[in-house]
Amino acid sequence: MKDQAENLRRRLEARQNQKMARTIAVLSGKGGVGKSNFSLNFSIALSKMGKRVLLFDMDIGMGNIDILIGGHSPYNIIDFFENGRSLEEIITAGSGDISIITGGTGLMNLFSLDEGKYARFNEEFSSLMANYDYILFDMGAGITHDSMKFLLCVDELVVITTPEPTSITDAYSAMKYIHSIKKEIPCFLVCNRVFTNKEGKDTIKRLQNAFKKFLDLETVGLGYLPDDRIVSKAVSEQMPFILFDSEADVSKAMVDIATRYANHSFGEKLTLPKSHFLRNMKRYFLGK
Structure with missing residues (x-):
């Protein structure tokens, strides 16, 4: 009995000392802003930097990561909960x-x-979490009661918007809702489908100013992605655009965003807290 207790203690200590993956939720206030395409290509850009990345498609009934890569996963999360598969078994190489x-x-x-x-x-x-550097959750558009609980668990949020006024307003509303419940989640902003660098910078600055003025929330602008025809061509070919044409402007911009994120070269002061994803899940889903 004493040996079992000692072994358990050592296992717990080893787990506590392991470097755990950062959990990141990618969300938008509305659909059609390129959120899933961002999640997929951002994951690949991080992987190209030597990072171990797991992408979890969280869009209930509307998941399209499979479509974007032209493949079909033999298993999904329902196989874990109902068919006895392990999480390792339901992971697909992307x-x-x-x-x-x-x-x-x-x-x-x-x-x-x-x-x-x-x-x-x-x-x-x-x-x-011990096997990966980053675990990205590609959330469904908008926020439901259930997805809200999940958003409160992750370490960081990446909010995707476009320069369209409705997209900006919806992104602000989504973060206002989250912030009203939990104020300390680090938040990054990305503007997609910009026609000029100025448009991208202005859109992010506008959102940052609104968050600061009305919510007293500091956010980090990760960057912006151009409205590049390569994206639609890559989607038609069911291939991530960063692999379809690595020299395209949008691919280079994605690499810049991933590099800024991975190297923490934000310019702004931001403290990233230690990951408490599983502890948060226990709190928000079990009430403990």
Whole structure:
């Protein structure tokens, strides 16, 4: 009994000393802003820098990561909860040396964890977090009651907008809602489909000023992506644009964004807290 307790203590200490993956939720206030395309290509850009990346498609019923890479995952999260598969088993190798978990309607199980399901998810996800540098969650457009709880668990948020006024307003509304419940989540901004550098800079600055003025929230502008015809061509070919044409302006801009993020070269002062993803899940999903 004493030996078992000692072994358990050593395992817990080893896990606590392991470097755990950062969990990042990519979201937008509305659909159609290129959020999933950003998540996929951002993941690949990080992978090209030698980072270990897992991309989790969290868009219930509307997930399109498979479509963007022209593949089909044999398993999804429902196989974990209902068919006895491990998380390792449902991971698919994706383009650009990233790993992918697809969600689909099985995500409803993730949003309704009881203690038994949480214990199993906690144990297996802890192992995953030790195997990756970043775990990205490509969230569905907008915010539901269930997805809101999940957003409160992650370490960081990346909010995608475009220069369109409706997109800016929806991005602000989404962050206002999140901020009203939890104020300390680091937030990064990316502007997609800009026609000029000035338009991209102005859009991000406008959002940052609004967050600061009305919410007293400091946000970090990661950068902007041009409205490049290569993107639609790559989508038609079901290939990530960063692999379809690495020399395209949009691909170079994505590499710049990923480099800024990975190197923490934000310009702004930002303290990234230690990851407490699983502890947060226990708090927000089990109320403990």
